Amino acid sequence: YDAISSVVRRKVKVTNIAELEKQGLMFAIQESQKDLPDGGLALCEKPSYIWHATAGVIFAPYERPALSKGYLLPQGAPRLPAFHTCVGSSDELLTEEWYNEHGIVLILGTRVVSADVPRKTLLTSSGETISYKTLIVATGARAVKLEEFRVRGSDARNVCYLRNVDDADKLVGVMGSCPGGNAVVVGGGYIGMECAAALVNNNIKVTMVFPGKHCMDRFFTPKIAEFYESYYTSKGVAFVKEAAVTSMQISAGKVTGVLLGDGRRLPADMVVVGVGARANTGLFDGQLAMEKGGIKVNGRMQASDPSVYAVGDVAAFPVKLFGGDVIRLEHVDCARRTARHAVAAILDPSGSAVGDIDYLPFFYSRVFSLSWQFYGDNVGEAVPFGDLAPGDGSAAPKFGAYWVREGRIAGAFLEGGSPQENEAVAAVVRRGATVADVAELERRGLAFATQA
Ligand code: NAD
Ligand code: ISD
DSSP, X not given: OHHHHHHHHTTOOOSOHHHHHHHTHHHHHHHHHSOOOOSSSOOBSSOOSOHHHHTTOOOOOBOSGGGGTGGGOSSSBOOTTTTBTTGGGTSOOOOHHHHHHTTOOOOOSOOEEEEETTTTEEEETTSOEEEOSSEEEOOOEEEOOGGGGTOOOTTSTTEEOOSSHHHHHHHHHHHHHSTTOEEEEEOSSHHXXXXXXXXXXXXXXXXXXXSSSSTTTTTOOHHHHHHHHHHHHHTTOEEEOSOOEEEEEEETTEEEEEEETTSOEEEOSEEEEOOOEEEXXXXXXXXXXXXXXXXXXXXXXXXXXXXXXXXXXXXXEEEGGGTTXXXXXXXXXXXXXXXXXXXXXXXXXTOSSOOOOOOOOEEEEEETTEEEEEEEOOOSXXXXXXXXXXXXXXXXXXXXXXXXXXXXXXXXEEEXXXXXXXXXXXXXXXXXXXXXXXXXHHHHTHHHHHTO
């Protein structure tokens, strides 16, 4: 056991899977006797194949964005502890030691199986009852499974979701098992787009399938989507749009083909599924008010029972900028800021210093050498700016769009912005800059924000 845990912790590189299989346990025993640098920090230069052995390794909380980006790089991919919680907000990295040093009891590998809100108690899977005065719920969201669309196959060895480190390790392992092979990516949202780019970077041929007219249909305009689809196509990605997956062909525990509603069959050495997420509210159903699929909270992130606060993906909270409309946002920036706000509010029970959260919704993504940011809401008229032609890849693209509602900027998207440009775009959304003439806005484009 020690030898196995040692090679897993150190993510020992595997160059030949057949050799690994032949050596079996001896591989771990021999490797564990080598004087290698301490584990955890070791970087995988190539996809590692020991993912299945990592399942069940329990980590302190970590941030998720790396999992669909850097974690999947063929070389120099970051591994924990590099992206434990708070690293992304340039704060202290919250490793297990950090909790110890700060007097926080961190109970890992334990599931809360029920909550009794009136009694202020939680029951854990180990049978322990934990009492609280104040509870912060940060249970996040879970991936929607294929089975919810009556498609079987989630358990196949080469079908991957992406929500946690185990999922990412499985994905890395499966990619390593089929170099040059065919991947079908189901879904054209964040996971679909980021994983498709990672698959291409790992030398795997990609076909993306989704029901929408274009990728990222939650907020890309058709023109913006066209740019990214052309870019992906130039990297060899094929798009099958307005299509439904109806079943998977499975042989010996692995998917070999994906069948579509129109009778087409897509050959598959692996499948990545990213068809959305659902907030994990189950512990509190019937005990707390719910809205937008999450726990409804006020501007202090306080639920209908005042001893409970909710933050991150699971929280539905009022956004001042949207006139107090309650929304639920699945994004790391929102998770960080709502968590901070809840803690500040808890530490200020009178509410004299901490008022209601004033959040500017923000999303970003990075794929290939592209990088976009979005602020606010995609409501009203979309006004594009910049050069949306895909180009030959020699110059970094820079383009975007404003959304104008009732004569004011309600949202903005920018691809390829510098930190200053992104800040300027965020600022015009934040203050709801007045737009007197939409044609003039289109003509000025980015300068409308940067020279405001
Ligand atoms: P998503 O909502 O972004 O995209 C879902 C996609 O699946 C859409 O394209 C939708 O049309 C498609 N879809 C729905 N049903 C389908 C079906 N039956 N067959 C094929 N396609 C179907 O969700 P996601 O991409 O799964 O991401 C999950 C979560 O992870 C979200 O909360 C997301 O915000 C988060 N995430 C965010 C980032 C980021 O912010 N950069 C990156 C990765 C993940
Ligand atoms: O930015 C992101 C990202 O890449 C995710 O996976 O936000 C999400 C999560 O961290 C929150 O759902």
